[in-house]
Amino acid sequence: MTERDWRIFKEDYDITTKGGNIPHPIRSWNEAGLQQDILDVIKTCGYKEPTPIQRQAIPIGLQNRDVIGIAETGSGKTAAFLIPLLSWIRSLPAADTSLDADSGPYALILAPTRELVQQIEKEAIKFGKPLNITAVSIIGGVSRERQGFKLHLGCQIVIGTPGRLIDVLENRYLTLQQYMGFEADVKRILEYVPVTNQKPDDELAEYTKDFASKHKYRQTVMFTATMKPAIERLARTYLRRPASVYVGSIGKPNERVEQNIIMCSENEKRSKLFEILGRGIVPPIIIFVNHKKTVDELAKVLDKTKYHSCALHGGKNQQSRDFALGQVEQGKKDILIATDVVGRGIDIQDVSLVINYDMTWTIQGKQ
Numbered sequence: 001m002t003e004r005d006w007r008i009f010k011e012d013y014d015i016t017t018k019g020g021n022i023p024h025p026i027r028s029w030n031e032a033g034l035q036q037d038i039l040d041v042i043k044t045c046g047y048k049e050p051t052p053i054q055r056q057a058i059p060i061g062l063q064n065r066d067v068i069g070i071a072e073t074g075s076g077k078t079a080a081f082l083i084p085l086l087s088w089i090r091s092l093p094a095a096d097t098s099l100d101a102d103s104g105p106y107a108l109i110l111a112p113t114r115e116l117v118q119q120i121e122k123e124a125i126k127f128g129k130p131l132n133i134t135a136v137s138i139i140g141g142v143s144r145e146r147q148g149f150k151l152h153l154g155c156q157i158v159i160g161t162p163g164r165l166i167d168v169l170e171n172r173y174l175t176l177q178q179y180m181g182f183e184a185d186v187k188r189i190l191e192y193v194p195v196t197n198q199k200p201d202d203e204l205a206e207y208t209k210d211f212a213s214k215h216k217y218r219q220t221v222m223f224t225a226t227m228k229p230a231i232e233r234l235a236r237t238y239l240r241r242p243a244s245v246y247v248g249s250i251g252k253p254n255e256r257v258e259q260n261i262i263m264c265s266e267n268e269k270r271s272k273l274f275e276i277l278g279r280g281i282v283p284p285i286i287i288f289v290n291h292k293k294t295v296d297e298l299a300k301v302l303d304k305t306k307y308h309s310c311a312l313h314g315g316k317n318q319q320s321r322d323f324a325l326g327q328v329e330q331g332k333k334d335i336l337i338a339t340d341v342v343g344r345g346i347d348i349q350d351v352s353l354v355i356n357y358d359m360t361w362t363i364q365g366k367q
Contacts, residue, residue, distance in 0.1 A: 141318030
């Protein structure tokens, strides 16, 4: 294909890139240069064609480049950073992976909420288990000792929330002696990361340095649906000459989503809510509110009606949070009422309506 053909190809998939020496996107999985066993797993998992973010981010990741990937929720970002990571771990000699069990994970993935950690863990296990690659999640609300035991058994990938991860690092349940990459928005954890394999901040950061080797530069990737100014500052500080991949119109609402604003007084909100729910909208439905107390109150009100709802917020224990999310995902509940703990990357399939019951604290928070 000519450069003009590649430009048209990227336009067709709404892919925009920024940075130097960026490889062409892949047109099919066979073009990615992945090991056959990983291609077999991808096929088994039902991934027939790469999504736009995967088409461009995976070849960049396989170059050991730092990456910033921005695409909407449900666009396949998790696989976009997991597949290059699994490819690298799979390329290492089996003797190396067995001897390194006590030296900590090869990769660290950070996510802001417990639910998102568990969602990433499911994907990591789905892809990694057939390849004998182990992933362990580290979240609050679960026994720290039990998690420490899993870490002691050895794993290649650790996925965690910042608070619990700092906890296990400070209490020495986890070491990061051979850590190679992460997705993060927390500076404190970087204090535990070795700097001996950090990329130089020059042209060398844009070129491959023996991807299939333990002795490569640390690779740092950040994937998000929205790039807030604080995250952008962090990226400029810790990523080295990153290649940026944008899919869709960044900073603008999704064109496939219709957005409406209803102006009403505080006293009218509940009646307006029931009016909307009475239109016979096909579930699942998510209702966002700002306060935990309002979540519980609204759930009690809906439980007294024909609507089957469940509540989820940071004040509930982990078992209750898992149960609520599972009820909606399995179709046993029609409505999920939640604080913004669910609004950070959680991918619930086939949601037909999202209601912001309270005015959001920030406009970016509920786009």
